[in-house]
Amino acid sequence: MDSRNYHQGKSFFEKDDPTVKYCVTKSVHETELDKKLKEETLSKAEWYIMLGAPEVLQLGKNFIQLIGAKKVLDFGTFTGASAAAFASALPEDGKVLTMDISHDALNSIGMPLIDQYPEIKKKIDFRKGPALEIVDELIKNGESGKWDFAFIDADKPNYPNYYNKAVELVRSGGVIIVDNALFFGTVVNEPDKDDLTRAIVKVNEIIANDPRTNSMIFDIADGIHLAFKK
Numbered sequence: 001m002d003s004r005n006y007h008q009g010k011s012f013f014e015k016d017d018p019t020v021k022y023c024v025t026k027s028v029h030e031t032e033l034d035k036k037l038k039e040e041t042l043s044k045a046e047w048y049i050m051l052g053a054p055e056v057l058q059l060g061k062n063f064i065q066l067i068g069a070k071k072v073l074d075f076g077t078f079t080g081a082s083a084a085a086f087a088s089a090l091p092e093d094g095k096v097l098t099m100d101i102s103h104d105a106l107n108s109i110g111m112p113l114i115d116q117y118p119e120i121k122k123k124i125d126f127r128k129g130p131a132l133e134i135v136d137e138l139i140k141n142g143e144s145g146k147w148d149f150a151f152i153d154a155d156k157p158n159y160p161n162y163y164n165k166a167v168e169l170v171r172s173g174g175v176i177i178v179d180n181a182l183f184f185g186t187v188v189n190e191p192d193k194d195d196l197t198r199a200i201v202k203v204n205e206i207i208a209n210d211p212r213t214n215s216m217i218f219d220i221a222d223g224i225h226l227a228f229k230k
C-alpha cells in the first residue's frame with residue numbers, strides 16, 4: 001500500500017456520507033449474487049479495495065441494456081463482481097469475456113458463489129492470462145468492431161493499451177468505461193506521483209483527444225472515464 005487513500009470514493013467505503021447513501025439507495029439495484037460477491041470480497045479478500053464500486057457496475061449494467069449489448073469485455077476479473085453484474089444485465093445469448101492473470105481470488109471467493117447461479121455463470125467466459133494477449137488474439141481472429149461494451153479495471157500501467165484495444169474491438173455506438181479515472185485524486189493533485197498515476201493521466205489524455213470517441217469523466221467512486229465509440 002502507498003500514501004493514497006484507497007478508501008476514498010467508492011460507496012461501500014463512504015457509508016456515512018448522506019449524499020452517497022441517497023444516490024446509491026435510489027439508483028443501485030444489486031442482484032442477490034452482486035450483494036453476496038460484494039460482502040464476501042470485502043470481508044475475505046486481502047485486496048478487497050480492488051472491488052468494483054456497485055454504482056459503477058450499475059452504470060455498466062444500464063449502458064449494456066440501453067445499447068442492447070450482447071458481447072462484453074471485462075478487463076480484470078478479481079472475485080468476479082463486475083463479470084457477474086454485467087452478465088445479469090445481458091440477454092440469454094449474451095456473453096461476458098472476463099480476463100485476469102490470476103484466478104486465486106475468483107476460485108477462493110467468487111466462484112463458490114457464482115456456482116449457485118448457473119444462469120449467470122453460463123454467460124461468463126473466464127479467461128486466465130494477460131489481458132493484452134487475450135485481446136490481441138481477438139483482434140487477430142477478426143473480432144474488431146464486434147463487441148458492444150468494455151470495462152477497463154485491470155493493471156493500471158496497461159490502461160492506455162487496454163483503451164486502444166477496446167476502441168478497436170468495440171462497434172460504433174459501443175461504450176467503454178475506464179475505471180479509476182481520478183485514481184484517488186492523484187491525477188489532479190500529484191499527476192507525476194508514480195508510474196500508475198502517470199498511466200491514468202496518459203489514458204485520460206488519449207481519450208480526451210481521441211477522434212474515434214466522444215467522452216466524459218465522471219466523479220463517482222474512484223472516477224470513471226466514459227468513452228462512446230463514434
Ligand SMILES: C[S@@+](CC[C@H](N)C(=O)[O-])C[C@H]1O[C@@H](n2cnc3c(N)ncnc32)[C@H](O)[C@@H]1O
Nearest residue numbers: 050051052076078081082100101130131154155
Ligand atoms: C481492480 S481488480 C478488478 C476488479 C473487478 N473488475 C471487480 O469489479 O471487482 C484488478 C484485477 O486485474 C488483474 N490483473 C493485473 N494484471 C493483469 C494483467 N496483465 N492482465 C489481466 N488482469 C490483470 C489483477 O489480478 C486483479 O484481479
